[in-house]
Amino acid sequence: MFSDRFDQLVQALRILPSVGPKSAQRMALHLIMKNKEGAVGLAHALNEATSYIHDCEICHSLTENEICDICQSNDRDDGLLCVVESPADVMAIEQSGSFRGKYHVLGGHLSPLDGIGPEEIGIPYLIQRLSDGKVQEVILATNATVEGQATAHYLVEAAKHLPVQMTRIAQGVPQGGELEYVDSHTLSQAVHNRMKMR
Numbered sequence: 793m794f795s796d797r798f799d800q801l802v803q804a805l806r807i808l809p810s811v812g813p814k815s816a817q818r819m820a821l822h823l824i825m826k827n828k829e830g831a832v833g834l835a836h837a838l839n840e841a842t843s844y845i846h847d848c849e850i851c852h853s854l855t856e857n858e859i860c861d862i863c864q865s866n867d868r869d870d871g872l873l874c875v876v877e878s879p880a881d882v883m884a885i886e887q888s889g890s891f892r893g894k895y896h897v898l899g900g901h902l903s904p905l906d907g908i909g910p911e912e913i914g915i916p917y918l919i920q921r922l923s924d925g926k927v928q929e930v931i932l933a934t935n936a937t938v939e940g941q942a943t944a945h946y947l948v949e950a951a952k953h954l955p956v957q958m959t960r961i962a963q964g965v966p967q968g969g970e971l972e973y974v975d976s977h978t979l980s981q982a983v984h985n986r987m988k989m990r
Contacts, residue, residue, distance in 0.1 A: 798824070850921075852897040852914065854879045862894055869893045871928040875918065875947065877901050877935055885933065893931070896921065901939040902946055913943075915950060922954050929957045936963050936981070962987075 798820060805816035823831035847853070848860035855861070862868060862882075872893025876882055877900060885891050898913040910916065922930065932947060934940035948958045964982025965974050974982075 847897075851895045852899060853882045853895055867892070870926050872931070873922070873927045873929070874931045874933050876933045877940065877943075881933060881935075891931075898934070898943070901934060901937070901943040903939050910946065910950070915947065918947070919950055919954070922951055922956050925955075927956055929959060931959050931961060933961045936978075 801820045801823070802813070802816045805811055805819050806813065808816075811819070823834070844856045845854050846856075848855045848863055849858050850863040851860060853860050853862070857864075869892055872891075873896055874885065874891055874893055875896045875898065876885070877898050879897055882895050882897060885895075896918055898915070898918070900908055900913045902908060902910065902913065921927070930947075930951065932944040934943045944960055951958060962985050964978060964985055965971065971979065
């Protein structure tokens with residue numbers, strides 16, 4: 793519209809999730825007209841992040857080092873491993889402050905229709921990691937989607953021969969949720985995963 797470079801910026805912003813053409817155009821206008829200094833800082837931060845952040849060699853979460861701080865930590869429980877789909881899941885669990893073990897990031901979930909099998913998400917590496925005898929319990933924290941559930945089920949089957957306890961994070965009614973507004977699948981999971989009170 794204004795110039796080829798402006799159009800190029802709009803197209804570049806559209807790679808972000810949930811950003812359509814209008815949102816990308818508004819962002820581009822804001823960066824060019826009202827916050828050029830911020831735009832330069834954003835470009836620098838993106839360049840630095842893409843140049844220096846990569847997968848941890850052990851857990852496949854994100855780090856600037858060969859091995860992330862969580863994997864290196866002696867304060868974390870080596871016997872407890874939480875398996876998640878993405879680094880965003882690690883961030884969410886860490887923000888809750890409720891977990892003191894270590895992680896394994898699959899980088900996705902099984903989806904045969906999309907050509908994503910066990911090898912594509914590193915399940916053989918995870919099974920090898922569990923074979924060293926350090927891990928006593930694996931907490932499966934894959935998403936509560938059909939693919940996430942299938943991935944968790946596959947992992948339970950793949951680790952049957954190992955002396956490792958496999959558990960699944962609880963699923964059900966959210967804190968503060970009212971039953972009449974909860975979908976039937978979530979409610980069914982909540983009833984199935986009920987806790988003993990006494």
